[in-house]
Amino acid sequence: MKIAIIGTGYVGLTTGVCLADLGHQVVCIDHNPDKVARLKQGISPIFEPGIEDLIKKNLNKNLAFEVEIAPAVKNSEVIFICVNTPPKPNGQADLKYIEKAAREIAQFMNSDYKVIVDKSTVPVRTAEKVKETIMAYATEKTKFDVVSNPEFLREGSAIKDTLNPDRIVIGVDSDQAKEKMLEVYKPLIEKENSIVKIVSVRSAELIKHGANTFLATKISFANLMAETCEAAGADALEVLEAIGLDKRIGHQFLSPGIGFGGSCFPKDIAAYKKTLEILGIDYSFVSAVEEINRRAQENFLHKIEKELWVLDGKQIGILGLAFKPNTDDIRNAPALKIIEKLKNDGAKIKVYDPQAMANVKKLFSDIEYCDNPYLAAQDAEALLICTEWDEFKNLDLAKIKKIMLTPVIFDGRNIFNPQTVRDMGFKYSGIGRP
Ligand code: UDX
Ligand code: UDX
Numbered sequence: 001m002k003i004a005i006i007g008t009g010y011v012g013l014t015t016g017v018c019l020a021d022l023g024h025q026v027v028c029i030d031h032n033p034d035k036v037a038r039l040k041q042g043i044s045p046i047f048e049p050g051i052e053d054l055i056k057k058n059l060n061k062n063l064a065f066e067v068e069i070a071p072a073v074k075n076s077e078v079i080f081i082c083v084n085t086p087p088k089p090n091g092q093a094d095l096k097y098i099e100k101a102a103r104e105i106a107q108f109m110n111s112d113y114k115v116i117v118d119k120s121t122v123p124v125r126t127a128e129k130v131k132e133t134i135m136a137y138a139t140e141k142t143k144f145d146v147v148s149n150p151e152f153l154r155e156g157s158a159i160k161d162t163l164n165p166d167r168i169v170i171g172v173d174s175d176q177a178k179e180k181m182l183e184v185y186k187p188l189i190e191k192e193n194s195i196v197k198i199v200s201v202r203s204a205e206l207i208k209h210g211a212n213t214f215l216a217t218k219i220s221f222a223n224l225m226a227e228t229c230e231a232a233g234a235d236a237l238e239v240l241e242a243i244g245l246d247k248r249i250g251h252q253f254l255s256p257g258i259g260f261g262g263s264c265f266p267k268d269i270a271a272y273k274k275t276l277e278i279l280g281i282d283y284s285f286v287s288a289v290e291e292i293n294r295r296a297q298e299n300f301l302h303k304i305e306k307e308l309w310v311l312d313g314k315q316i317g318i319l320g321l322a323f324k325p326n327t328d329d330i331r332n333a334p335a336l337k338i339i340e341k342l343k344n345d346g347a348k349i350k351v352y353d354p355q356a357m358a359n360v361k362k363l364f365s366d367i368e369y370c371d372n373p374y375l376a377a378q379d380a381e382a383l384l385i386c387t388e389w390d391e392f393k394n395l396d397l398a399k400i401k402k403i404m405l406t407p408v409i410f411d412g413r414n415i416f417n418p419q420t421v422r423d424m425g426f427k428y429s430g431i432g433r434p
Contacts, residue, residue, distance in 0.1 A: 001024045001025065001077055001078065001183055001184060002024070002025045002075055002076045002077050002078075003016075003019055003024050003025065003026045003027075003076055003077070003078045003079075003080065003184065004026075004027050004028075004029060004072035004073060004075075004076035004078075004079045004080070005019075005026060005027070005028040005029065005079075005080045005082055006029050006069065006072075006079065006080065006081050006082060006083060006101045006104075006105070007029070007030060007081065007082035007083035007084065007097070007101070007120070008029070008030035008032075008035060008036070008039065008045075008065065008082070009030075009046075009082065009083075009084060010046055010048070010155055010158065010263070010329070011082045011119060011120065011151050011153065012028060012030070012080070012082030012083075012119070013028065013039075013044070013045075013046065013048075013051065014048065014051065014151075014153055014158040014159060014162055015080060015082060015119060015151065015162065016028040016063065016080075016082075017051060017054045017055055017058065017063065017159075018054070018159060018162040018163055019184065020054075020058040020061075020062045020063035021054050021057065021058055021163075022163075022187040022188065023062070023187060024062065024184070025062045026058075026062060026063050027063075027064045027065070027066055027071075027072045027075075027076070028063070028064070028065050028066070029065075029066055029067065029068070029069050029072050030065070030067065031067065032067075033067050036065045036066065036067050039055065039065040040059075040065050042055050042056040042059050046327075046328065046329070047327060047328035047355045048155065048156070048159070048327065049156065049157070049159070049326055050159040050160075051158070051159060054159065069104050069105075069108065070108045073104075073107075073108035073109065073114075074108050074110055076114065077112075077113075077114060077115065077180060078114070078115045078117060078180055078181075078184055079105055079114060079115070079116050079117065080117045080119045080149075081098060081101045081102070081105075081116065081117065081118050081119060081120055082119045082120055083097035083098060083100075083120055084097055084120070084263075085097065085098060085120045085121055085122055085267075085271075086267065087267045087270050087271065090274070091270030091271060091273060091274050092123075092270075092271060092274040093121075093122060093123055093267070093271040093274070095122065095123075095126060095129070097120075098118070098120060098122060098126065098130065099129070099130075099133055102116075102129075102130045102133035102134050102137075103133060103137045105134060106133065106134040106136070106137035106138040106139075106142075107137060107138075109134065109138050109139075109140060109142040109144065110140055110142075111140060111141060111142070111143070112143070113143040113144065113176065114142070114143070114144045115144065115145055115146075115147055115177050115180045115181065116130060116131075116134065116144055116145070116146045116147070117146075117147045117148075117149045117181070118146065118147070118148045118149070118150075118205070119149055119150065119151050121150060121151075121208050121209070121212075121264065121267075121268055121271075122148075122205060123205065123209070123271055123272075123274070123275050124202050124205040124206050124209070124275060125202060125205070126148075126205060127146040127148050127171070127201045127202075127205065128146075128201075130146045131144075131146045134146070145172065145173065145174045145176065145177035146201070147170065147171060147172050147177050147181055147201065147204075148169075148170075148171035148201045148202075148204035148205045149168075149169065149171070149181065149204065150169055150204060150207060150208035151208075152165060152166065152167075152208075152211065155262065155263075155324070155326070155327040156324060156325060156326030156327045157326070163188065163192070164192055164194075165194055166195070167194070167195045167196070167197055168185050168188065168189075168194050168195070168196045168197070169197050169199065169204050169207050169208075170182075170185075170196060170197070170198050170199070170204065171199050171200055171201040171202070171203055171204020171205060171207075172198065172200075172201065173200065173201050178198060182196070208268070209268055209269075209271065209272040209275065210272075212264055212265055212268040212269065212272075213268070213269050213272050213286060213289070215253050215265070216260055216265045216268075216269050216289055216293070217289050218252075218253040218254055219253055219254075219255070219256075219257075219259075219260045219265075219293070220260075220288070220289040220290075220292040220293055220296075221254070222236070222240055222253075222254045222255060222256040223256045223257070223259065223292050223293065223295070223296040223431075223432075224292050225239055225240055225243075225256065225432065226256035226296075226431050226432025227292075227295070227299065227432070229432040229433075229434075230299075230432055230433075233434055234434065235432070235433055235434050236256050236431065236432025236433065237414060237432065237433065239432075240254050240255075240256070255413075255414070256296070256414070256431045256432045257296065257334075257388075257412055257413050257414070257431055258296055258297050258300045258334040258338070258386060258412035258431070259293040259294070259296035259297045259334050260293055260323075261323035261324070261331070261332035261333045261334050262323040262324065262329065262331060262332055262333075263329065263331040263332065265332075266290075266293075266332045267332075269286055269289060269290060270290070272286060273286045273287065273290075296334075296431075297334050297337055297338065300334075300338070300410065300412050300431070301338065301341055301342075303410060303429050304316075304342070304382060304384070304410055305345075307382070307408060307410075307427065307429065308381060308382055308408075311342060311345035311346055311347045312345065312346030312347070313346055313347075313348065314346075314347050314348065314381045314382070315347075315348045315350065315379050315380045315381050315405065316342055316347045316348070316349055316350070316380060316381065316382050316383075316384065317350050317351075317352075317370075317373075317376035317377045317378075317380035317382070317383045317384065318335060318338070318349060318350070318351045318376065318383075318384045318386055319351075319352055319353075319373050319376060319377075319384065319385050319386065319387070319389075319392050320335060320353055320385060320386040320387025320388070320389055320392065320412075320413070321333060321335045321336070321351055321353035321356040321357065321359075321360050321386065321387065322335075322353055322355060322387050322389075323335075323387070324387060324388075325387055325388055325389045325390065326355075326389075327355065327356075328355040328356045328358070328359055329356070329359075330356050330359045330360055330363075333356070333386075333387075334386060334412070335351075335386035335387065336360070336363065338384065338386060339351070339364060339367060343364070343366070343367065349367040349368065350367070350368040350369075350370050350375070350376045350378075350380065351367055351368070351369060351370065351376060352369075352370045352371075352372060352373045352375065352376040353387065353389070354389055354391055356387075357369050373391070373392060373395055373400075374396075374399060374400065374403060377400045377403055377404050378403045378404075379403070379404070379405050380404050380405060381404070381405050381406045381408065382406070382408040382409070382410060383400065383404060383408065383409050383410070384409075384410045384412060385409070385410070385411045385413050385415055385416075386412050386413070387413065388413035388414075388415050393415050393416075397416075397421060397424055397426070398424065401424060401425055401426060406427075407424075407425055407426045407427065408426065408427040408428075409421060409426050409427070409428050409429070411428065411429065411430045411431070412431060413431075414430045414431055414432075414433065416428065416430070418430055418433050418434075
């Protein structure tokens, strides 16, 4: 099947590469010529496990990258919109790139029937606007449907999530579009027995915002429990482990830390809140989720201030900059706000991350970037863990203790056993741990 992907970011690139690997003829479009030039050489613009191998495997066979949108639209039966939907200052999703993509698609539509798929995360009723836009700007008489097919891929496991999804959600209002979308996912449905939920377009749009808000709620619940445990002298890991054993609750997304970040949760729950406001529904529940997330970071900083007393001139090592492990993505990464605050208080910062340093270098020129975790810990008066990369779980802590000026660890992701590190002579502070 001939498929076009508009927007070759984390979501578009993963979707395009995976659909090509499933046997479709895919052309990925991006308005950024540098990105396209690198992709044409098989170089991925993002760090995502497995993605470069799949690009190289399919490139110039059934996978192509182009800047020019016209041929892709004319030749494709299904066109996925995967452009970014950043938040406006008031939290509302900014749909200017979606509108631009719809206008561009409209310009090059011909009389062949096409399915336009919203894969970007958008507020409910966006598909209707995309449809109106295409109708308004189409130069030829067109036959098309707009479908909502939200993505649920997590960065770091994006390929696996796309090729082995928990469910495929297809929001359609016509049988013709439904059949086309089932054809797109036929290899997954037949080989992987993937569950397909066919729903209305509006429901599909809400499923995405609903799922992300629920997951963010689970994390904020874990962080609230961590605050409770710290105040009451209990251990949040013991409490949450036992709570999660209830099959109705489960353990996933119940790890307390320094808060959720990334390009999706903060943006999507803010957009959902805006949707609630527009629909006249009280949104204080969602505000509470955001507030607890904000507090998770604030509490971490308070602990550091309390322990180190004066931050001015103190050397602090930070391990982990990405918003989570196995990605180089730093969008809304908690580490960034922590760096900003400590820097403002006069601390000297040394950082290390296995993948995300190049992205952080674009933001901060006045911190030290280290080639390994030990250099970041060297002479430090405190070591902060902000991302739970496996590399940090296996650190030689005896060596770390020797090279630090004062052996103090603030473990924002609970990667160490408090007793073990304390027995080694560290002052240790985790999240929700006694
Ligand atoms: C984006 C959205 O932010 C998210 O809500 C949605 O679920 C999926 O798409 P992501 O893939 O992480 O997420 O965005 P990003 O990495 O910024 O990629 C967007 C790509 O679209 C970029 O490569 C950008 O160059 C491209 N783009 C954007 C276009 O090609 N044309 C445009 O008009 C705008
Ligand atoms: C998320 C959704 O999981 C995915 O389904 C959706 O399509 C896009 O948004 P992603 O942003 O890639 O994916 O990362 P995710 O693994 O969900 O983690 C988000 C944030 O929550 C990270 O900052 C992570 O550190 C944090 N988190 C996650 C916790 O703090 N505790 C947890 O228990 C789980």
